[in-house]
Amino acid sequence: MSLISFGLVLVGAIIGAGSGYALHKVVSSKRLGDAKELSTRIIEEARKEAQAQKKEIILQGQDEIYKQKREIEREFKDRENETKTRDRKIQELSERVERKREQANQKEQELLSLDKDLTRKERKLEEKTALLDSKLDEQELKLQEVSGLTIEEAKERLFTEVEARTKHEAAKMIRQIEMEAKETANRKSQHIIATAIQRYAGDYVGEQTVTAVTLPSEDMKGRIIGREGRNIRAIEAATGVDLIIDDTPETVILSAYSPLRRQIAKMALERLISDGRIHPARIEDVVRKVEQELEVQLREVGEQATFDAGVHGIHPELIKFLGQLKYRTSFSQNVLQHSLEVSSLCGMMAAELGLDVKKAKRAGLLHDLGKAVDHEVEGPHALIGADLAKKYGEAKDIVHAIAAHHEDTPPTTALAVLVQAADSLSGARPGARKELLENYVKRLEELEGIATAFDGVAKAYAIQAGREIRVMVNSDNVDDDSTYLLCKEIADKIENNLTYPGQIRVTVIRERRAVGFAK
Structure with a gap:
């Protein structure tokens, strides 16, 4: 390339660079102006918004200050009114205290005057007492001279007369109190007891320690005895009952203290007689079946007793013990029948007295529960029955009534006394019980x-x-x-x-x- 061409190129490049710089400067100046104008406008708008917010905050503050001022003024007025009320009450109390103080001063003056009068009267009384003592001494001396008795002898004679007179007065008072008590309590109690007895009518079965079983023929006695007595020994061993076979025609006597054992032996013997097969193995099998059947019967008897008495919710074991009472006697009175009678009497008397009838019937029905097992457990039947009732979930007042119906435990509730009274009524009814x-x-x-x-x-x-x-x-x-x-x-x-x-x-x-x- 020639020097002239290079120079032309160089000159063109310089001119292009200068024009580009000038154009860039113009564009930059214009953008800078626009940015300044935009920032100025934004600042102005922000200033105006801040002024508006400032005014709004000032207005809110003024409004809040006004509200607080009103609240303070109202509170001040309320306190002012309370203060005035309190001042008025204080003023009234002050006036009242002032009046009482005046009254106290007046009473104090009256008391001082009375004290002076009392002092004067005491002085006169002392003078009269001294005079009277001297007169009494003179009279005592004269009495001793006339009667020939010393003071001690006269006192002894006087005390003897007073004691005798007091005894007579006490006896008269006792007679009057008894008459008044009989007019009220005796009439009411007799009415309640008589009503209960009249409303209840019970059957009594005399039972002893022996049970008779009728035989179809005299030949059956030999079959019951068996060869060399093996059958009778098997029956006695299986049932615990003594068989008495004597000259009584067509009859075998079962002897045992326990009525339950006698019932098992009776049922087994009757079944053996009707079946005709009598030998030791058969006897044991029949006795075992009879015991199972009797246990079911006892439960049914107990359930029937609870149904008759209107008592529910008794534990199954207690129901079983109630069934056993059917085969227990007390002075030849059937214990189950006696318990039903006591339950009925308790209910009737509780109704008369306004007590819980259901609870009274329950306590009366269970009161002799211990007699079902008293031959197996040591102790009085009342305490045994209370332990059984407690063991099987009976209430505390029922347990206490059972334990206290024979004074083994002192009765502390009306229910316990009620059971005592009903038990005595049932046992003391003429003909209900026997004794030797x-x-x-x-x-x-x-x-x-x-x-x-x-x-x-x-x-x-x-x-x-x-x-x-x-x-x-x-x-x-x-x-x-x-x-x-x-x-x-x-x-x-x-x-x-x-x-x-x-x-x-x-x-x-x-x-x-x-x-x-x-x-």
């Missing part, structure tokens, strides 16, 4: 002996099968008032020293007889 003649006679002799041991008693007679004792007193030694004291003392001694069903009436009779002869 020897024990009966012995009890009557002891009853008469207790009465005749008291001073002033001439004769005593036990009547009405030992349910009443009539005491004849010597009219010279016992007056009318003392008969009431004597009657109470005899009754207390009988109650403490004798055991008897029901109650014993004590009647003390005092009479004066005049005997003359016409000739």
Whole structure:
């Protein structure tokens, strides 16, 4: 390339670079101006918005200050009103205290005046007392001279007369109290008991320690005995019952203390007789089946008893024990029938007294539960029955009523006393129970002996099968008032020293007889 061409190229490049720079500068200047204008406008708008927000915040602050001011003013007024009310009450209390202080000052003046009067009267009383003492001393000396008795002797005689008079007054008071009590409590209690007895009618079955089984023929006795007595020994061993085969025609006697065992032996023997096959293996098999059947029957009997008494929710084991009571007796009275009667009596008396009838019936039905197992467990049947009831989930008041119905545990509830009363009613009903003649006679002799041991008693007679004792007193030694004291003392001694069903009436009779002869 030539130098001229190079120069032309160089000049063109320089001119192009200069024009490009100039154009770039113009464009940059224009953009810079636009940016400044935009920033100025943004700043102006931000300033205007800030001014608007400032004004709004100021207005909100002023409004809040106004509200707080109003609230403070209202609170101030409320406090001002409370202060005025409090000041008014304080003023009223001050006036009231001032009035009471004036009244106290007035009473103090009155008390001072009364104290002066009392002091003057005490001084006069002391003077009169001194004068009276001197007069009494003079009178005592004169009395000793006239009567010939010392002071101690006169006191002793006076105390003796006062003691005798006090006894008579006490006897009169006792008689009056008894009459008043009989007019209320005795009438009400007799009405309740009589109503309960009249509403209940029970059947009684006399049971003893033997059971008779009728045979179809006399030949059956030999088959029961068996070869060399093996059959009778097998029956006695399997049932625990003694078989008595004597000259009684077509009859075998089963003897055992337990009615339950006698029932098992009776059922087994009747089944063997009807079947005709009597040998040791067959006997054991029949006795085992009879025991199983009887257990089912006992449960059914117990369930029927609960149904008859209207008592529900009893544990199955307790129901079984109730069924066993069907084969237990007490003084020849069936215990299950006795329990049903006590349950009924408890319910009727509880209704009269406003107590829980269902709970009373339940306690009455279960009260003799221990008699089902008392031949197997040591202790009184009442406590045994309470333990059984507690074991199988009975309530505490039911357990206590069972334990306390014979005073083995002191009764602390009305329910326990109610069961005691119903139990006594059922057992003391005429004809309900039997006792041995020897024990009966012995009890009557002891009853008469207790009465005749008291001073002033001439004769005593036990009547009405030992349910009443009539005491004849010597009219010279016992007056009318003392008969009431004597009657109470005899009754207390009988109650403490004798055991008897029901109650014993004590009647003390005092009479004066005049005997003359016409000739």
